[in-house]
Amino acid sequence: MKFKDGKDIKKVLFTKGRIARGVNRAARWLDGKLGGAYAVGICTLKGGMTFYCDLIRKMKTPVQTEFIRASSYGSGTVSRGTAEICGDFGVLLKGRTVVLVEDIVDTGRTVCALKKYLTELGAERVIVVSLLNKPSRREVAACADYSVFDVDNLFLVGYGLDYAERYRDLPYIGVLKDEIYV
Ligand code: PRP
Numbered sequence: 001m002k003f004k005d006g007k008d009i010k011k012v013l014f015t016k017g018r019i020a021r022g023v024n025r026a027a028r029w030l031d032g033k034l035g036g037a038y039a040v041g042i043c044t045l046k047g048g049m050t051f052y053c054d055l056i057r058k059m060k061t062p063v064q065t066e067f068i069r070a071s072s073y074g075s076g077t078v079s080r081g082t083a084e085i086c087g088d089f090g091v092l093l094k095g096r097t098v099v100l101v102e103d104i105v106d107t108g109r110t111v112c113a114l115k116k117y118l119t120e121l122g123a124e125r126v127i128v129v130s131l132l133n134k135p136s137r138r139e140v141a142a143c144a145d146y147s148v149f150d151v152d153n154l155f156l157v158g159y160g161l162d163y164a165e166r167y168r169d170l171p172y173i174g175v176l177k178d179e180i181y182v
Contacts, residue, residue, distance in 0.1 A: 008167070009157070009174035014149065016171045019131075019159060022148035023051065026129055027058035029146050030099060033127060034061045039097040040123075042087075044114065045069045046168065047103035050160035051131040055101060063099060066092070070110050077155070077163070077181055083110040085117050094122035103160045104132040104151075108142035115142070132156065132173075155181060 006012075014022070041063035043052035056063055068087035072079045098118055105111050105128075115126050133147035155178075157163050158170030163181055 004170060006170070006174070008177055008180050009170075010177045011175045012172050013151070013154070013156065013175055014159070014173040019173065020054070022131070023054045024058055026131075026146060026148050027055055027060075030055070030127070030129060031060050033145075034097065034099070036061060037097050038062060038064070039099050039127075040064045040066055040093060041099045041101065042066050042068050042118070044100065044102045044110075047160045047162065048101045048131075050168070051103055052101040055129070068100075068114065070114055072107075072110050079107050079109060081109065083113040085113060087117070089121055091122070093118060095124050096122075097125045097127065098123040100126055100128045102128065102130040102144065104134065104156070105130045105142070105144050105147065106134045106137045107139040109140055111144065112140050112142035131159070132161075 041056055043049060045067055068085065070083045070085050072083045100114055102111060111128055118126050128144040130144035130147040133144060133150050134153060135150060136153050155176045156173055157167035157176050158173045160168050161173065162168045163176055
């Protein structure tokens with residue numbers, strides 16, 4: 001059996017404590033932004049799962065939880081250029097305020113595609129909250145309305161972020177050693 005010993009991690013970039021403080025800030029910002037409105041919180045799978053669960057528990061405003069699957073990278077390190085989206089909302093989003101929660105905005109393609117998708121389903125307002133933002137990698141003009149941490153172009157894993165479906169279960173965010181993915 002393998003254990004989470006962190007041997008594949010070059011450096012811890014965000015500790016549990018620092019992430020928790022960032023999640024609190026995002027929750028306060030969202031509470032203010034929503035102004036008491038009952039929104040639909042959409043967790044973007046899979047990467048957004050950890051941030052989403054922590055975020056909604058820190059928010060004072062209640063949200064209705066839904067999930068959407070968006071996948072651009074598969075098991076590789078390069079975006080396929082389009083996000084495969086899988087969600088089933090029917091008329092649920094019509095006229096609603098949606099809080100879309102992501103782990104990271106990288107090229108921006110996923111957020112761009114998801115905002116378009118949710119708007120076409122009738123969402124009145126889509127507020128995007130992302131834990132991480134990598135501005136240096138942006139390829140399309142899309143960004144989160146609130147992102148907790150700006151990061152450099154490093155290969156990050158943990159707290160929901162994966163490489164080939166591994167490391168999502170690390171409680172911190174770290175830089176993956178080059179030899180693991182090169
Ligand atoms: C990752 C991440 C974001 C997206 C950001 O998802 O969770 O959704 O990439 O990249 P972009 O800004 O370049 O589009 P991924 O496709 O790896 O799926 P996952 O969430 O299941 O890991």
